[in-house]
Amino acid sequence: MIDYSKLPRNKILCIDMKSFYASCAAVLNGLDPLESYIVVVGNTSQPGSVVLASSPKMKQEYGIKTGNRLFEVPNDKKIKIFNAQMKTFLEMSTQITRIFNRFVPRECIHTYSVDESFLKIDGTERLWGDAKSCAERIRHTILTELGLHSAVGIGPNMLLAKLCLDLEAKKTGIAEWTYEDVPEKLWPLSPLREMWGIGSKIEKTLNRMGIFTVGQLANYPLEQLEKKFGIMGNQLYHHAHGVDLSELGAPIMSGQISFGKGQILLRDYDDPKEVKHVILEMCEEVARRARNSKKCGRTVSLSIGYSKDEGGGGFHRSRTIAEPTNITMDIYRTCLQLFDENFNNRTVRQISITLSNVCDDEQIQLNLFEENKGKERELGYVMDAIRNKFGPNAILRAVSYTKAGTALHRNKLVGGHKA
Structure with a gap:
């Protein structure tokens, strides 16, 4: 225990x-x-x-x-x-962060998303009282100055604070969980996907192992979880006990870094050639994001969602390639293989592409039989530098200028929507 x-x-x-x-x-x-x-x-x-x-x-x-x-x-x-009005919404999010900064130093603030943040308030008791009093002061300030309502989960670590928020505080306004609350408040949780950090795929695997509640996960043999999931099995076990030793701002679940791009198309695409044009644009963006982080990946995933007018549905397929890459055309060729193998000539409305199983870019080993690989890799970084200096539309692939292309339009948006 x-x-x-x-x-x-x-x-x-x-x-x-x-x-x-x-x-x-x-x-x-x-x-x-x-x-x-x-x-x-x-x-x-x-x-x-x-x-x-x-x-x-x-x-x-x-x-x-x-x-x-x-x-x-x-x-x-x-x-x-x-x-x-994404630009205005982001400005309001910035105002909220400035309010947080009145209560704690900047290094004690971690912006998790545009509408959610973590604050470490240790040592502020003499200024703002206990944790619940501090939380109430912050909520009151945001409501008074910006007219926005909020909820606050309090915990001894980021994991329990987040779980407390999602499972209790969003209903009550403010709630606090301690380690001693874990058996009563966390262990009964089911389905498992409601546990922060557990996605549908992991949930299905755990269900096949006879694990349907967080309590069952917490009491499952640790060595068997590690054998099945590796280091993530160790994390799942300890998270089920409410244990999280990560520093403020660090990812709660390690080993899950990936780079992705998804979009709901502005119209139905009934021509496979047009779909492939959009896939190429999106592969360019996924590769750019990987390069910006000096990463590359071996597993390429493609998701296609069909139009609701044709009953919806779609497919999600992945393929692991021999060598890690962040080259656009490598990712694109793999996506084309997945598309051609699984597409059944229906109208497409949604596309998503992910590059995972990542490693540092410096670990790429160039193949002696593919002498252009080094040039293609460097070309990607050059194109990124041009876009970073002159804007995302400074250099685009020809498909972006066809009627199927979406990059020209989306590059004018903020967060994928009108500014």
């Missing part, structure tokens, strides 16, 4: 802004975020535009939430529909 007496007992706040985009839109338009019926979409002029956020009232009474389409929103006068 875990000896909690030997573990750090920090005071970590995990702060989440409730329905952030919808709340920002409400405040900007003089409306109450909790009482108004608000929907934020990518583009109000396109019926198929995706809902990016909805207010609590919209979720409760109409069931409209992130992922719905604009045409699914009821035609009701009390419902207000707004375009995303």
Whole structure:
């Protein structure tokens, strides 16, 4: 069993802004975020535009939430529909971070996403009181100055603070978990995918092992988990006990770094050649992201989602190549293989590409029989440097100038949506 007496007992706040985009839109338009019926979409002029956020009232009474389409929103006068103003939303997120900085130093703030942050408040008791008092002060300040509502989970580490937020604080406003709460509050959790850090694939594997609750995971033999999952098995075991020794800002689950790009297309693509044009653009972006991190990868994954007009569905396939790469055309050729092998001539609406199984770029071994590999690798970095200096549209592949291309349009967006 875990000896909690030997573990750090920090005071970590995990702060989440409730329905952030919808709340920002409400405040900007003089409306109450909790009482108004608000929907934020990518583009109000396109019926198929995706809902990016909805207010609590919209979720409760109409069931409209992130992922719905604009045409699914009821035609009701009390419902207000707004375009995303990503630049403004990001500015409001920055204002929130400045408020955090009044309570703790910058090095004690980790921005996890645009609407969620971790704060380490150890040593601030004389200024702001205990953890719950500090959390309430922060919530009150954000609400008073920006009109935005928030929830705060408190824990001795980032993992428990996040779990406390997701499983309790989002319902109550503020909650605190300790190591002693783990058996009562965490172990009954099921399905496993509701546990932060466990995705659907890992959940299915655990289910096949007879593990359906976090408690069953916590009491499963550690050596068997390590044999099945490697180092991740060790992490799963200790996380099920609420143990997380990572520093503020470090990834909770190591060994899961990947580089990906996904998009819901602006229209249905019924021509496979056009789909391949978009795949090439996206491979360029995935490779660029890997190069920017000085990484390369061996496993290429392609996901294709079919149009709802044809019943939806799709496929997700992966292939591991012989040598790690961050060269666009290597990734593209692998995606083409996966596409040609699995595509069944249906209309495409969604594409996602991921490069995983990563290692440092310096570990690439150039093949003597592929003398152009070194030049292709260096060319990628040169193209990145041009784009970084002159903008993403400074140099594009020819497919981006066809009617199928999406890069020209998307490069004008902020966070994938209108600024």
